[in-house]
Amino acid sequence: MRYIIIGAGAVGATIGGRLAEAGGEVVLVARGAHAEALRADGLRLTTADGTRVHRLPVVTGPDELGELRPDDALLLTVKTQDAIAALDAWGDAEVTGGGTAAQRLPVLCAQNGVESERLAQRRFARVYGVCVWLPATFLEPGVVSALCAPLTGILHLGRAAGGTDALSRAVAADLAKAGFGAPAVEDVMRWKYAKLLGNLGNAIQATTGPEPDPAKAALLLRAVREGKAAFRAAGIPYASDAEQSLARDGKVEQPAGVRGGSSWQSLARGTGSVEADYLNGEISLLGRLHGVPTPVNDVLRHAANIFAREGLPPGAMSIEDLTALADEAAARA
Numbered sequence: 001m002r003y004i005i006i007g008a009g010a011v012g013a014t015i016g017g018r019l020a021e022a023g024g025e026v027v028l029v030a031r032g033a034h035a036e037a038l039r040a041d042g043l044r045l046t047t048a049d050g051t052r053v054h055r056l057p058v059v060t061g062p063d064e065l066g067e068l069r070p071d072d073a074l075l076l077t078v079k080t081q082d083a084i085a086a087l088d089a090w091g092d093a094e095v096t097g098g099g100t101a102a103q104r105l106p107v108l109c110a111q112n113g114v115e116s117e118r119l120a121q122r123r124f125a126r127v128y129g130v131c132v133w134l135p136a137t138f139l140e141p142g143v144v145s146a147l148c149a150p151l152t153g154i155l156h157l158g159r160a161a162g163g164t165d166a167l168s169r170a171v172a173a174d175l176a177k178a179g180f181g182a183p184a185v186e187d188v189m190r191w192k193y194a195k196l197l198g199n200l201g202n203a204i205q206a207t208t209g210p211e212p213d214p215a216k217a218a219l220l221l222r223a224v225r226e227g228k229a230a231f232r233a234a235g236i237p238y239a240s241d242a243e244q245s246l247a248r249d250g251k252v253e254q255p256a257g258v259r260g261g262s263s264w265q266s267l268a269r270g271t272g273s274v275e276a277d278y279l280n281g282e283i284s285l286l287g288r289l290h291g292v293p294t295p296v297n298d299v300l301r302h303a304a305n306i307f308a309r310e311g312l313p314p315g316a317m318s319i320e321d322l323t324a325l326a327d328e329a330a331a332r333a
C-alpha cells in the first residue's frame with residue numbers, strides 16, 4: 001500500500017515519517033513554505049526515539065503525482081475546515097486501471113471531530129475513521145515533533161459506517177509496525193465521539209493558554225456535560241471515560257515543555273482559522289437538532305473563531321473573562 005498523506009502537518013507528517021521509517025511507501029501532500037522546506041531539506045521529525053530526517057516524495061496536489069495507483073490509500077490529516085477543498089482536489093483524480101479516486105480509493109480521516117468522515121462519505125465510496133491520540137507539534141516549515149512516550153500515540157480505526165475489513169486491518173498492522181498502538185475496531189465512530197468531548201477544551205486552551213488551571217478544567221467539564229447531553233438526546237453512542245483511560249493508559253502523556261494542542265497551534269501560526277466549528281460547533285449543532293441547550297460550547301466556538309479571524313495571539317484572554325461569557329450565555333439559555 002502507498003500512503004498519500006493529504007496535509008502533512010503535525011499529525012500527518014508524524015504518521016507519514018514513522019510509516020516510512022518502518023518501510024512503508026509514503027507521499028507527503030503539503031503546500032506553501034512547508035512544501036518547499038520538505039522538498040529542500042526533508043522532513044525533520046522528532047519522536048521519543050530521537051530526531052530523523054526523512055526524504056520523501058512531496059507533492060502539492062494530484063496533478064504533480066500523476067495517475068493514482070490502485071494500491072493507494074489517502075490519509076486525510078488536514079484540519080476539518082480544509083477538508084472539503086482537499087477531498088474535492090483528490091476525489092476527481094484518475095486511478096490507473098480505471099475510475100476516479102472517489103470511486104476506487106480508501107480515504108482514512110485521521111482528524112479530530114466527526115465531520116470529515118461525513119464530508120468524505122459524500123464524495124468517496126470507501127471511508128474510514130481514525131481516532132488519533134497523538135500530541136504533535138508543527139514547529140516550523142519542514143519540522144514536526146511528537147514526543148509522547150512510550151508509543152507515539154494511539155489510533156483506533158475502522159470503517160466509518162461501522163465494522164472492520166481487510167483494508168482497515170492492513171492499515172492497523174502498518175501503523176503498529178510504525179510504533180503506534182493502532183487496533184482496528186468495529187465501532188471507530190464511538191471512539192471518535194468520545195475523543196471529541198476532550199477536544200471541546202481546544203478552544204479553552206487556544207483562547208486562554210495551555211497552562212493547566214482548575215477554572216479551565218471546570219469550564220471544560222461544563223462543555224463536556226453539554227456534549228454528553230447532546231449525544232444522549234441524539235442517540236449517539238460514545239466510549240466511556242473509563243474505556244478511554246484504559247486505551248490511553250501510559251501511551252499518550254503530553255511531555256513537559258510541549259506547546260499547546262492543535263487549535264492553539266493554529267492561532268500561534270496565524271493560519272486564520274481554527275477547527276472550533278467542527279468541535280464545539282458539533283455539540284451546538286446536535287443541541288439545536290435535538291433540543292439541548294449548549295451555551296458553553298456556543299461561547300467557546302465563537303471565542304475561538306474571533307481569535308482566529310482577528311489574528312489574536314493564543315492565550316490572550318483570561319479564563320475568568322471566558323467563564324463570565326459562558327455564565328452570561330447559560331443564564332440566557
Ligand SMILES: NC(=O)C1=CN([C@@H]2O[C@H](COP(=O)(O)OP(=O)(O)OC[C@H]3O[C@@H](n4cnc5c(N)ncnc54)[C@H](OP(=O)(O)O)[C@@H]3O)[C@@H](O)[C@H]2O)C=CC1
Pocket residue numbers: 006007008009010011012029030031032034060077078079080082085086089110111112113132133134135136137138261262265271275
Ligand atoms: N496536533 C495534534 O496534536 C493533534 C491534532 N489532531 C487533529 O489532526 C488533524 C490535523 O491537525 P494538525 O496536524 O495539528 O494540523 P496542521 O495544521 O499541523 O497540519 C495540517 C496541514 O495540512 C495543510 N493543508 C491544508 N489543506 C491542504 C491542502 N489542500 N493541500 C495540502 N496541504 C493542506 C496545512 O497547511 P497550512 O498550514 O498552510 O494550512 C497544514 O500543513 C486535525 O483534525 C486535528 O484536530 C488530532 C490529535 C492531535
Ligand SMILES: CC(C)(CO)C(=O)C(=O)O
Pocket residue numbers: 112132133134135136199202260261262263
Ligand atoms: C489533545 C490532543 C493533543 C490529543 O491528541 C489533541 O487532540 C489536539 O491537540 O487536538
